[in-house]
Every structure is written in C-alpha cells, then in structure tokens.
Amino acid sequence: MSFKDFLTIFILKIFVNRINYCAMAEFVKPKILLSRCLGISAVRYNGGIINDSFVEKLKKYVEYLDVCTEVDIGLGVPRQRMVIKRPGKEYRFIECGTNKDFTLKIIDYCAKISKIALDYDGAVLKAKSPSCGLDNANFYTEENNR
Secondary structure: OOHHHHHHHHHHHHHHHHHHHHHHOOOOOOEEEEEOOOOOOOOOOOOOOOOOHHHHHHOOOOEEEEEOHHHHOOOOOOOOOEEEEOOOOOOEEEEOOOOOEOHHHHHHHHHHHHHHHOOOOEEEOOOOOOOOOOOOOOEEOOOOOO
C-alpha cells in the first residue's frame, strides 16, 4: 500500500468516525433569556404581543427563560407606559400618568436576573424597551420631557 493510499484511507476513517460521533452526540441547546413579549405572552403595556418569525424559529433550537421586567416586579397588563427620565445625573424609571418611580424595584429585579443570566449563553430582548433596550431606549430630560 502506498503512502497516498494509506493517507486516503486514514482520512476517510477519521471522516466516518466524526460522522458517527456527530450522529450519536446529543445536541445541547443553548440557554437564552427571552423577552416575554416576543411571541410568548401578551405582556406589553398595552396588552399586546410582538409576533416575530425569527424568534418563533429560534425557540425550537434553544432552551429559554422568558422575562418581563414590568410584569415580574408586579405591574399588571395593561398598564401605564414606562419611560426613562433623567431629571439630573441619575436615570429614573417612571410610570407615565401616575409619575410613580419604579427605579429601585427594577434595579433589584435586574440584580436578581444578572445572577441567573450567568448560567445562560445569551439573550434576545425587546429593543427600545425602557427596561430591556440595551442602548436604544429613549430617555427624557427636562428639555424633552413628555
């Protein structure tokens, strides 16, 4: 047997073994945090839900923990809209209409979720949400206050 034949057979054996291993190996689903309003439950401030085809497809391939900051801190559905205000140097989570400040409750909730999130591989959160939006949620100062 030539070296070239030996090498070809050796590579084929590795390839077949790898295919067999992959066929026998169990697929471990990644764990993610998922905003509850993204196709799971009607928890938006107005009682709505966001149906997203990507999230629907994704749910088949991941293990997820659904989260909704506002509902999980005890606010109902429907509810007044929440906004981020910055009256000075601090950001505050304020409920429109009532002007109630939920900042401390949301900070406590985020601390709890942060510990849980350490065991997760990622997150899919609602963009522009005052409690979930990472860098694109609007905030209001005295100048642009609504």
